[in-house]
Amino acid sequence: MPIYTSSEAEESNDHNGLSGKLFGRERSLHSALGGGQVADILLWRNKSLSAAILLGFTMIWFLFEVLEYNFVTLVCHITILVMLMVYITYTAAKFTDWDLPDIHEITIQESAFRWTYRKLNLVLLRFYEISSGENFLEFFLVIGALWMISVIGNHFSSLNLLFFCVICLGTLPALYEEYEKEVDHLISKGRKDARKMLKKFDAEVLKKIPRGRVKEKKRR
Structure with a gap:
């Protein structure tokens, strides 16, 4: 088994670090x-x-x-635009052969909510694990990152x-x-x-x- 000096060991570690x-x-x-x-x-x-x-x-x-659009104004304008588009589409469909979907079938799938709840639960669990302080280095890094973001947020x-x-x-x-x-x-x-x-x-x-x-x- 070859014996390395301290300088050779450092060079070997540096080489391994460069390839990591x-x-x-x-x-x-x-x-x-x-x-x-x-x-x-x-x-x-x-x-x-x-x-x-x-x-x-x-x-x-x-x-x-x-x-500089207002949020409430934008939501109202988008809703009005969507309602007008739906109205024009269904009105034109009466005079053409368009096959429109059933209104009662236009729903949001429950799987989307389950995925959201699952991700939120994972985030909350991870937040609790970090906040418990079991890994002090990770806890310190997260606190430091949040503080840096808060400082940056003051200027933007x-x-x-x-x-x-x-x-x-x-x-x-x-x-x-x-x-x-x-x-x-x-x-x-x-x-x-x-x-x-x-x-x-x-x-x-x-x-x-x-x-x-x-x-x-x-x-x-």
Whole structure:
């Protein structure tokens, strides 16, 4: 069995770190995001649906932030527009051979609500696990992230911040999957350079700070 020196061991660890994946995951990005329809949307596996969602949020942001539309006014106008479209469609169907769906069959499936309740319960359970403090590092990171978001939120409107998050969710995962190897290599290389800088700072600055001698207590 070969014996490595400390410097060789560090170089070996750095090399392994450069070949590792982001966040130390072993699964594919699609599996890490849940592997379901949400992962398909974030990674643009269903391009038409992903583009429609991104375009829809962009239109909402444009209406509220640029045109300064009021929420209640927008809801009323959309409802009026939908009612007019339904009225025109059913009125025109009386004079044509259009096969319109039965009104009583237009309902929301219960499975959609069950999926929503299941996801909300998982979020609440995860929130309780983090808040319990069993993993103090994770608890501290979540508190720090929420505090940073609150600070950033003071300089942006809630709608702009929400729109920015949606844009990031709709673009960054797909871009990362496309250039996964390059991004992982750059991040690992950045970690390696940061460790070297910290070691250099510790050796050249922190260890050279003079420290006073601890006075021993006189024994009676």
